Amino acid sequence: MSGVVISGVGMHPFGRFDGVSTTDMGVAAVRAALAEAGVSKGGFQAAFCATAYGGVATGHKVLSRLGMTGMPIVDVEAGCASGGAALMLAAGAIRAGQYDTVLVFGTEKMPKGIIRSSFFEPWQEEAGLAATPAFFGLRAQRLALTSGVTKEHLAQVVVKNRRHGVANLDAMYQKEVTADQVLASRVVCEPLHLFMLCSPNEGAAAVVLRRDDVSSTAAGTPVRLAAAVLRSHLPGAVLSESTPLSGLTDDTVPAPTTLAARAAFEEAGLGPEDLHVVECQDTDAARELLSYEEIGLCAPGGSGALLESGATTLGGRLPVNPSGGLLSKGEPLGASALGQAVELVRQLRGECGPRQVEGATTALAHTVGRGANAGVVILTR
């Protein structure tokens, strides 16, 4: 079966950009990725555009601006994992022999504040049961109960990621914070303080996927897409990202992230022990720790200890979120998973300067959210 490589990446920074449209940001990211891949008009046979709030035909609007239309252009919505879903579709089509070059991009301009989602029924909003950060807080409290995670751990996740983000010019926040500052920020939903939550924001990212036998190496070290997997939730977990109104008293239902990670490791023929660098969903500080456990970076219950060991800090055994994570970059839903892919491609090429994970050859990206949708992507060089 043919392999898939990423032959070019591009970003529009994540942040707040008044007067810059979803289309403008998408165009910037797409142009950069195509230029890096050496692919021009007519050079790709399909495009997938990840977006959750972009509206009808977001991908068409971006590519119309560039005169690059005629091929199938498909918008992909899978909540926070939209970019992972787009990568899965594109990689699958290339492996199946349908295309040899596919453009994948994500672009998003989120409203400010708590994310409002058409997922909830109006009565749930009216009853106060559509409070997204409350679900994060409840999951964080359960993690505290089951894994001994403390508020100090949560603060240290923020300190770590914000420190990593200082060197990322594409991040919304490029300034360190202290644990005291994190814990002094107002409580949003116990145990989560404001600085422990990422900001929904704006941005775009793009990658060019090619079948390995057609890709030139003009852009430097080729990076292989070893797995791109999307999974949804299984029923029964009351605090699943599927946000049901009830669940079962069964704590053995695997999380969507676990389902996606297992499948991705199998697809890549690799395991957690093979990884050198990870970008994971840190919508809130507890979500990063939960991701350690659900992906299998540590045993269940071991996330606090893994963080404390320093393994997941730059310079440690397995740095997590060297980009600064969503806590530094912010979260433009459709673009976030592709932003992770851009970061990890640059890490595997050794282009990340002060935040470089030395010698990294195997990387994993993870997103999870509404749906539920969980995406896991594994890259190697």
Add this chain to the structure above:
Amino acid sequence: MVRPGLFTDGDPPALLGSRCTACGTFHFPRHDTCPYCAAEGPEAVELPSRGTLWAWTAVTAPPPGYEGATPYGMGVVELPHGIRVITRLTVSDPGALVFGQSMELCVVPLHTDDEGNDVITFAFAPSGAP
């Protein structure tokens, strides 16, 4: 009532759920198809009104589409028959609650609608609370 068919506001009130006659699971809200095994026609049931606290937090700022007071409690209560429900809590100070404590269903006012009517919803309160 914030949505008809969610609960009864009698004394005591009850959550309106369903029970699958094929796989035996309990559901809330009431469904006409089992969300676990897809069997049609689950039996309509009233869920037990007492349970235990399994997770809790408080919402300190009004989320989109919410017009009631803040802060308010939100959590998960575990009921008999193997079901956990997402619910408002009458206690908005997380420090005043403990894991596993007994909780009971009640009805609380949310806000007043455009026609001056009180909109009510379900919540859980610590058992024996006034």
